[in-house]
Amino acid sequence: MELQVQHALNWIEKTNEKIQTNKDYLSALDRAIGDGDHGLNMARGFQEAVGKTTSSSYTSVSDIFKDVAMTLMSKVGGASGPLYGTAFLKMSMAVKGEDSVSHERFTKGVEEAINGIIQRGKAKEGDKTLLDVWTPVLRMLQEQSDFEADSLENTAKSAMESTKDVMAIKGRAAYLKERSIGHLDPGSVSSYYLFASLAEVLKEGE
Amino acid sequence: MSHVGIVLISHSSKVVEGIKDIIRQVVHDVPVEVAGGTDDNDIGTSVEKVQGAIERAYSEKGVLLFFDLGSARMNAEVAIELSEYDNIKIADVPLLEGSYVGAVESGMGKSLEEVLESAKSVLNPNH
Numbered sequence: 001m002e003l004q005v006q007h008a009l010n011w012i013e014k015t016n017e018k019i020q021t022n023k024d025y026l027s028a029l030d031r032a033i034g035d036g037d038h039g040l041n042m043a044r045g046f047q048e049a050v051g052k053t054t055s056s057s058y059t060s061v062s063d064i065f066k067d068v069a070m071t072l073m074s075k076v077g078g079a080s081g082p083l084y085g086t087a088f089l090k091m092s093m094a095v096k097g098e099d100s101v102s103h104e105r106f107t108k109g110v111e112e113a114i115n116g117i118i119q120r121g122k123a124k125e126g127d128k129t130l131l132d133v134w135t136p137v138l139r140m141l142q143e144q145s146d147f148e149a150d151s152l153e154n155t156a157k158s159a160m161e162s163t164k165d166v167m168a169i170k171g172r173a174a175y176l177k178e179r180s181i182g183h184l185d186p187g188s189v190s191s192y193y194l195f196a197s198l199a200e201v202l203k204e205g206e
Numbered sequence: 207m208s209h210v211g212i213v214l215i216s217h218s219s220k221v222v223e224g225i226k227d228i229i230r231q232v233v234h235d236v237p238v239e240v241a242g243g244t245d246d247n248d249i250g251t252s253v254e255k256v257q258g259a260i261e262r263a264y265s266e267k268g269v270l271l272f273f274d275l276g277s278a279r280m281n282a283e284v285a286i287e288l289s290e291y292d293n294i295k296i297a298d299v300p301l302l303e304g305s306y307v308g309a310v311e312s313g314m315g316k317s318l319e320e321v322l323e324s325a326k327s328v329l330n331p332n333h
Contacts, residue, residue, distance in 0.1 A: 035249075037248075037250070041250070073253050073281075073284060074245070074252065074253055074254050075245070077244035077245075077246075077248060077249075077250030077251065077277070078250050078276070079276045079280055080277075081253070081280075082253070082280035082281055082283070082284050085284070086284070120280050120283065121280065172275075172276060
């Protein structure tokens with residue numbers, strides 16, 4: 001299967017639905033170890049992103065990712081704006097020139113997105129940031145030759161859950177040192193929603 | 207004489223307005239522009255506000271950006287990457303002390319690199 005324009009549009013819409021539904025949960029997670037605005041920021045950013053993608057017409061997945069990137073960067077307000085914005089911008093560049101996106105090309109896009117997140121946030125895997133979900137997802141994608149919805153969902157979920165026992169090294173939670181242990185990383189939870197939404201789109205497309 | 211522009215980026219517009227007041231008490235000729243809070247003036251930062259502040263503060267001598275926390279630095283980097291100028295730098299120093307020293311140095315007609323070095327010296331008060 002390849003990702004078509006309609007799949008990419010559905011992906012963003014489903015992600016937005018999950019974020020709107022879990023807005024208060026994300027903010028509660030962030031209140032425990034951060035500044036408490038992750039749910040509100042992500043809900044505002046993805047609502048604006050869907051507003052943009054549903055009112056535009058597209059011929060390429062790359063253009064959708066680019067609009068999402070620019071909207072998140074300007075509308076989110078917290079660190080997730082430049083981080084998710086950079087991720088989508090790098091994915092947009094990696095899939096540019098393709099009408100639809102193969103598994104191989106998408107994997108390359110996720111790799112570029114991670115490089116962008118690292119460059120922007122100066123974090124690494126294990127620092128209790130969204131990279132703790134993105135990096136295991138990339139490893140899973142690299143081990144497979146085609147999209148597999150269930151393993152995408154499962155990999156993202158277990159990676160998200162394992163951030164609970166980790167001490168934060170980057171982000172606002174890092175100021176709390178040991179006190180950050182025992183709480184899920186909010187950025188990893190929103191990244192889980194992103195990949196779980198993609199898994200749903202892949203299932204529908206099978 | 208043109209001066210290196212100073213841009214203050216904070217999660218709160220009150221923080222950068224206050225710092226600008228402190229700077230303006232002693233430095234009058236240097237462009238000092240602020241990018242505080244989100245587009246809705248909530249706590250946070252906005253890449254669009256940073257871009258606007260860079261445009262207003264710009265001179266051919268360049269612009270130095272000062273930031274407070276987390277997303278402020280990231281949005282400063284994004285704004286630089288989106289801009290067409292190549293003489294914009296970020297000062298990784300305490301926002302208030304660094305921008306105050308930087309503005310004073312800029313007022314003496316120093317270059318972007320010299321202003322940046324002076325701003326860094328606030329981390330080492332025995333220089």
